[in-house]
Amino acid sequence: xxxxxxxxxxxxxxxxxxxxxxxxxxxxxxxxxxxxxxxxxxxxxxxxxxxxxxxxxxxxxxxxxxxxxxxxxxxxxxxxxxxxxxxxxxxxxxxxxxxxxxxxxxxxxxxxxxxxxxxxxxxxxxxxxxxxxxxxxxxxxxxxxxxxxxxxxxxxxxxxxxxxxxxxxxxxxxxxxxxxxxxxxxxxxxxxxxxxxxxxxxxxxxxxxxxxxxxx
Amino acid sequence: xxxxxxxxxxxxxxxxxxxxxxxxxxxxxxxxxxxxxxxxxxxxxxxxxxxxxxxxxxxxxxxxxxxxxxxxxxxxxxxxxxxxxxxxxxxxxxxxxxxxxxxxxxxxxxxxxxxxxxxxxxxxxxxxxxxxxxxxxxxxxxxxxxxxxxxxxxxxxxxxxxxxxxxxxxxxxxxxxxxxxxxxxxxxxxxxxxxxxxxxxxxxxxxxxxxxxxxxxxxxxxxxxx
Numbered sequence: 001x002x003x004x005x006x007x008x009x010x011x012x013x014x015x016x017x018x019x020x021x022x023x024x025x026x027x028x029x030x031x032x033x034x035x036x037x038x039x040x041x042x043x044x045x046x047x048x049x050x051x052x053x054x055x056x057x058x059x060x061x062x063x064x065x066x067x068x069x070x071x072x073x074x075x076x077x078x079x080x081x082x083x084x085x086x087x088x089x090x091x092x093x094x095x096x097x098x099x100x101x102x103x104x105x106x107x108x109x110x111x112x113x114x115x116x117x118x119x120x121x122x123x124x125x126x127x128x129x130x131x132x133x134x135x136x137x138x139x140x141x142x143x144x145x146x147x148x149x150x151x152x153x154x155x156x157x158x159x160x161x162x163x164x165x166x167x168x169x170x171x172x173x174x175x176x177x178x179x180x181x182x183x184x185x186x187x188x189x190x191x192x193x194x195x196x197x198x199x200x201x202x203x204x205x206x207x208x209x210x211x212x213x214x215x216x
Numbered sequence: 217x218x219x220x221x222x223x224x225x226x227x228x229x230x231x232x233x234x235x236x237x238x239x240x241x242x243x244x245x246x247x248x249x250x251x252x253x254x255x256x257x258x259x260x261x262x263x264x265x266x267x268x269x270x271x272x273x274x275x276x277x278x279x280x281x282x283x284x285x286x287x288x289x290x291x292x293x294x295x296x297x298x299x300x301x302x303x304x305x306x307x308x309x310x311x312x313x314x315x316x317x318x319x320x321x322x323x324x325x326x327x328x329x330x331x332x333x334x335x336x337x338x339x340x341x342x343x344x345x346x347x348x349x350x351x352x353x354x355x356x357x358x359x360x361x362x363x364x365x366x367x368x369x370x371x372x373x374x375x376x377x378x379x380x381x382x383x384x385x386x387x388x389x390x391x392x393x394x395x396x397x398x399x400x401x402x403x404x405x406x407x408x409x410x411x412x413x414x415x416x417x418x419x420x421x422x423x424x425x426x427x428x429x430x431x432x433x434x435x436x437x438x439x440x441x442x
Contacts (some may be wrong), residue, residue: 132340
């Protein structure tokens with residue numbers, strides 16, 4: 001399998017974000033998407049800590065400790081950007097004002113259940129942040145992850161074994177192998193991203209049945 | 217004459233008792249009222265319940281308060297971080313109780329307290345472990361979880377500018393929890409970089425009206441913590 005790399009995956013996700021979208025990028029892999037948003041499209045980034053319309057990291061030496069995103073990295077503010085308090089920030093999230101959020105995941109189920117906040121291990125310190133709010137609030141909840149665990153198991157599963165972040169919330173999954181839509185009747189393959197991967201082989205590693213209707 | 221200016225952080229916090237519930241502004245280091253927290257540590261109040269988004273970074277601010285053994289319970293959304301070693305140690309040793317709350321629910325519970333709302337239904341966390349044991353209700357075609365307000369005895373927040381009536385403006389993403397915590401606490405103490413005369417803050421630009429603020433301390437050169 002020729003898996004695509006993190007940058008290729010970020011670029012593939014970015015291609016689907018349309019002009020005018022309000023979007024929240026989760027910490028980790030999803031943050032990379034910002035670097036690949038198509039030039040010429042106005043796309044407005046939201047962050048939980050009360051900012052809309054932030055831009056790239058400033059040059060070294062120009063960081064401002066009062067201007068960060070939720071991943072606590074320094075950012076800049078674009079012309080037209082705005083600041084607001086935390087309850088307003090989550091009114092935007094929970095109130096279905098965000099067009100997209102992109103989240104990482106440990107597992108996604110065939111029904112679109114998302115597990116991404118806690119492994120459930122007894123010695124693990126749980127931390128949830130804004131993930132549960134984003135999962136129920138954004139109009140489109142996109143997951144971006146490696147398709148397989150380190151030991152080769154599918155992270156797309158019949159039922160999540162890890163604690164849920166949200167039930168039936170994921171609308172589309174982007175992995176280093178494929179793009180898959182979550183629909184009421186199951187998972188639909190949109191596109192294979194790993195160059196040499198056949199549908200049959202993807203189906204074999206995926207573990208959960210995929211529907212695929214080749215473009216007419 | 218109303219004058220909410222207080223001479224020092226120590227004076228502003230001199231009456232915080234053991235067992236108080238204290239909200240601390242800040243998201244990571246941005247907006248964290250470090251000098252007020254230093255004064256809280258110096259004040260010596262213990263058995264505190266702390267409300268913050270996180271559970272402290274490195275060795276300053278909230279992390280130092282936890283490290284000093286003053287915190288009994290913390291209500292937050294994201295305690296675990298690369299540099300949250302004081303929290304990790306206190307939590308693993310069983311000295312510190314954690315109430316983990318989704319970030320939007322945390323914000324709304326704080327907002328509800330300040331707004332006099334008795335409880336509210338939110339779709340967040342429905343069907344997850346964080347809703348276990350909570351009342352739920354189906355409204356229309358969605359399921360919701362009943363959540364209660366978080367009230368506090370004190371809120372310690374960082375703002376940019378204040379006048380003597382306690383009107384506040386903030387700076388960039390240092391705002392986040394400040395305005396809602398100010399409203400949720402019986403006594404709100406703001407540390408600000410600059411104090412100005414009444415009327416110097418454009419009334420259209422006041423973010424937290426002075427009714428929510430009780431004490432203001434000017435800390436001219438705030439310590440960089442990033």
